[in-house]
Structures are given as structure tokens and as C-alpha cells.
Amino acid sequence: MSRTNIWLWSAAGVIYAFLYVPLVIVVLYSFNDSKLNAEWVGFTLSWYKTLFQNTEMLTAARNSLIIALSASFSATLLGTMAGLAIHRYKLKVLPILVFTPVAMPEILLGVSLLLFFLQVLNLTLGMVSIIIAHTTFCIGFVAIIVRARLQGMDESIFEAARDLGASPWQTFRLVTLPLIMPAVVAGALMSFTLSIDDFVITFFTKGVGEPILPIHIYTMIKVAVTPEVNAISTLLMLLTLVMIIIAARLESHASSSANATSRETG
């Protein structure tokens, strides 16, 4: 270990600690035997029991998951298409349309979507309106990531595929998609995260009588955030972790099979 190395490692350690210690504390305090949760009192599992009896909180979590999965799915699909199109054709308007929601303040997006749903579409607010809203602001993120991946690629690969007689669809399926897969997965995960913890836009576009998790938690702050919130956060963290592991698996799979393809065709 050289001197620079020690410095680098300790810097990395400090940064990772800064990122992960709060999460560890959230998890620890979900086992804390105190309602106010101000400091450590004693170990208990009762908050998990309370959580599983709290139908409203569980419904809110379920709704949030359905919204996040649907929104990230449609945003990934549309965002990937947009990213490809923006990269391939020199378009003027599309990039502006796609990237604007990324840069726009959330409160503006929330209120304008609400007005649009009510006044223009005459839509009853509900799960569908939230999913449309979330898809809207996630598309931009996916498109940016996919385009960035494409920009670093050698165009001749795609030309070679076409020279060898692949139809456009085959080129996409066998060459382009496997190559941009890591970006697509990253975009999907990012959309999922953005959607599941979005408060402002969700608050405006939700209808009556459906609890949504971030709103449920945020409004609890006014009175008291019980360790129940820590408990549900812990469970969601676990779920996210599983998803990231699956995504990493898929990615390594994709890259290895893509390598295999390029070796075979090469």
C-alpha cells in the first residue's frame, strides 16, 4: 500500500460511511422500543407487528410499488426509444420535449399536470393519473442515460451488422439492445427510485381515498414519526437491494452474451 493508496482508501471510506451510516441507523432504530424514537431505549420487534396490522400503511406501500413498477416500465420503454431516436436523428424539438421535465421544478410539474388532467383530459384522479405523471418525469432520465451510452459507442458495429445482412429489427435485437442493456437497466432502476419516493408530484396528481407511501410518511412528521416508518423503510430497502442484485446479474449476463455474440460474429 503506497501513501496515495492509503489516502484514496480512507477518502472512499469516509464517503461511503457518509452515505451508508444514516441508512444503517434507520434500520437499527426500527427495532427501538420507544415511540418518539429520540435515542436508543431497548430492542423490540413490536414495530414490525404494528406495521403488519396497519392496513393503511401496507396499502400505501402496495400502491407505491404498483405505481413505481408501472411507471418505470413505461418510462424505460419510451425513454429508450427517445434516447435512440435523439441519438440517431438530428432532431430539434424532441430533445427539448424529453429533457424539459427533468429540469422543471417539481411543484410546477405537479400543478400543471393536475390542471391538465382535470381541465383538459377530464380524468378522474387515481392510480392511473399518478402513473402517467411519474412516467412523464422519468422518461427524460432514461433517455439521457441511454443516449449517453450510445454516444460512447462505435457506429461501425451497427453498420457491420447491416452489411452482414441483418434487418433493422435484427440489428436492434441482437446488437443494439444487448449493448445498451446496462443503460436501460440503470434507467429503469433510477425511474423506480424516483417514482417510489416522489412526494410533490404525487400529492397533486393523486385522487381521493388511495394512500400513497411517501405522502403517508411525510404527513406523519407533523405529529410524530413512529419507528413503524423505520420498519417499512427497512423492508423497502431490502426489496431495492434484491432488485439491484437482479439488475447486476442481468447486466453481467447481458455483457457476457454480447461479448460472446461479437466474438462469434467477428
Place this chain on the structure above:
Amino acid sequence: MMNTRCIHPAPVASFLFLLAWLVLFTTGCAKQDQDVVFSSKENVLHLFNWNNYIAPETIGRFEKSCNCKLSQDYYSDNEEMLAKLSAGATGYDLIIPTGNAMDTLIRQGALKPLDKSLLPNLGNINPAYLDTPFDPGNKYSVPYAYTLTLLGFNQEKIKSLGLPTDTWAVIFEPKYLEKIKGRVTVLDSQRELMAAALKYLGYSVNDTDEKHWKEAANLIVRAKPYWAAFSNTSYIKELAVGNLWVAQGYSNDMFQAALDARNTGRKFTIGYSTPKEGAVLALDSMVLHRSGSRPDLAHQFINFMLEGKNSAELTNLIGSGNPNMDAIQYIQAEIANNGAIFPAPEMLNHLEMLRDLDRKQRRVLSRLWTEIKLR
């Protein structure tokens, strides 16, 4: 040529995975939509409320009594709720806003007037909380619960230091502050902190004379070096743990802190009291929104909450003030006898509700606030 037909497992697998979700979601959606269509025919009362602002057992009993379902949506801030309703959100039968937000709703014509023939229990409300400047004659609103902005303190610590607990002087006068430097917080709110300063100087909380504001600002600037922070929520925990000795805050929060300090067996107790100069009272009321489809159930709910037993449950749960005279008999003795939750009649004259400022006054106040924060 084999490999042109070889299928890549990764993208296909992920697509299938996502497709499965899509199917699941659409079936879920279809079910959801059915629910929505179904619910408009069903007996559902939609309440737009603060979170944890009604006791679960109260909900259960109300649902039994009306043979309907109570569905709640939450907001954490009056402005949030107003923004959503102004943008045109509909479907809420009942809302529970604070005084000045209710003022706005009435001015916007967003509320339905009450039908008092459906509210025989209205007589249970203490007249002191009726006929407020926000809704003269209670055309639209019925009081639900209230909060006072007051002083919370570490009883043992304050006693040992020989400080008074019944005056705003504790957070404004350097002679007291010297003993508790860095152990005091005040609210991070222009209106609330100014109100305390104005009250201490003997003015009304709604005084808009710029000279008086200047005086109040000077008082705040003089005391500021002794304060640990401007805090709106963290003071609850810090008081309960013992890091703070005095805090300006809300009565519900002080109640929570006191309860927690007791339940975790601390060596000190958290007390709270309303300063003798007077304080801010925030009254939350039940109002009917114009867009509600079930005014009948809404009136039923209001009348149900006017029964002492039902409104007492909230007070016992979170220590909120209760404007219902019939409720006192059902409230735990230590809460009922707490002068900071149920002010004595002579104290009532010193309590005031915050009125909204006009645009020019808001600008002046914001400028003063910026100066205070930068000094």
C-alpha cells in the same frame, strides 16, 4: 447463421419480467377502477385531514354508526392543501383546516354552508371558540381541536436554576438566557416567533404597526445569540432526551415529549405552560368542501364528533386542546387539569388567533426576518 436466431436471455428475461408486471398492474388497475366506480354508489365519506388527527377507535365507531366507510387523505401543511384544492382537486367531503386557511377557503367560495338542523350537538361547543373572526356566526365551520404555542421546559433543570416558567421573558431576557445559553430553541416561523415577541411587549399578535414590529425584531436579535437553533420539529426529541431545557413550541408536541420522557423513565420531567402575557391559539375546524358528493354523511360525521366521548379520544391520544364542553368528563384527569391544554377562563382573553397578512405586510415581515436570520 446460428447466432442470428439465438435469443439473448437477458433482455428477453427482463422484458418478460416487466411484461408480467404490466399485466399485473392492468388487472390491478381494472380492479381499482371498479372500486372507484363502485365507491361512488357506496357509502364512503372522504375526509381531507392531518395525519393521526382522529383516534382509530373513533373511526371504527363512526363507521358502525353510519354504516359507511371513512376514507382519509392527508396533508401536512395548510398551504399544501389549499394549493391542491385551488388547482381543482375534487371529491373531498370534509376538510379540517386551521383558522387562516379556512379564511382563504371561505373567500374562494370553496365551502358549503352548514345545515345546523342536522347538528343538534352543536351546543356542546364552548362559546369561547365559536363566532371567530374567520367565520362569524359559524356559517361554515365547527371547531374540532386547537393547539397553543407555548413554552416547554425541563422542570427539574429550570427549578434548580430558579427561572420563571410562566413568561416569554425566559426566551427574550438576557438575564435569564445567560443561565441556559445554547439550551433554548424557538420556532422557525416568522409569524410564531414575532407573535411571542409582540405579546411579550404587550401588543396584539396581529399588530401590523411597523414600529412595533421593529421593536419585536430588536428583542429577537438581542436574544438570538443565546438560542441554540430555530427548530420546528427536532425540539420535541431534544427536550425528551434532555439536551434542551427550554423550547418555544406547540402544545401537542410538548405533550408527546412529556409522555416519552415519562415512558422511557428519564430522571426529569417535561413541563409546559402558557406564558401569562398571552399566546397564539390555532383552531382547526371541520368544513364541507364544495366538491363533496356526500354532505349528508359529512353532517353526520360532524354531529358524531360533537359528542363528548368521541372528541375526547383525540385529546387523550395526542394531547390536543378540546373546544367541546361535553368532552371534559371523558378526558384523562391529568390532561383535563393541565392549564396549558385547557386554559383558565381569564387566560382565554390573552389567547389570539393569527390572521393572514396582506402582501405588503408580508414583504415587510420577510425583510425583517431576513435581517434577524443574518444578524
